[in-house]
Amino acid sequence: MLRITCPWCGERDYSEFRYGSEVKTRxxxxxxxxxxxxxxxxxxxxxxxxxxxxxxxxxxCRQWLVLERDTATNAVGKAVPARDAASKSGAGR
Structure with missing residues (x-):
């Protein structure tokens, strides 16, 4: 079962989340x-x-986050607020 750690709510089941897209520059x-x-x-x-x-x-919490994930193994890494990740990488949502 895929578990995602929300920066605001803690660890939750993936079914509480919706995939948005890959992180890329607009x-x-x-x-x-x-x-x-x-x-x-x-x-x-x-x-x-x-x-x-x-x-x-x-x-x-309905917040957007950036999740590090390995698509080959489905291993989940760090999750950070999307607004923090976008300001550091230049990628906007």
């Missing part, structure tokens, strides 16, 4: 390049191994 707002936006919204890397993902605690 294209600049107002750019007219439709292919860039199409690729950002509809194409995913789907990596095998360690990755960083956005998750929302929908049945708890």
């Amino acid at each position: 294209p600049a707002p107002g750019t007219g390049d439709l292919k860039t936006w199409h690729d950002h919204v509809f194409l995913f890397d789907n990596p095998k191994g360690p990755t960083r993902e956005y998750w929302q605690h929908v049945l708890g």
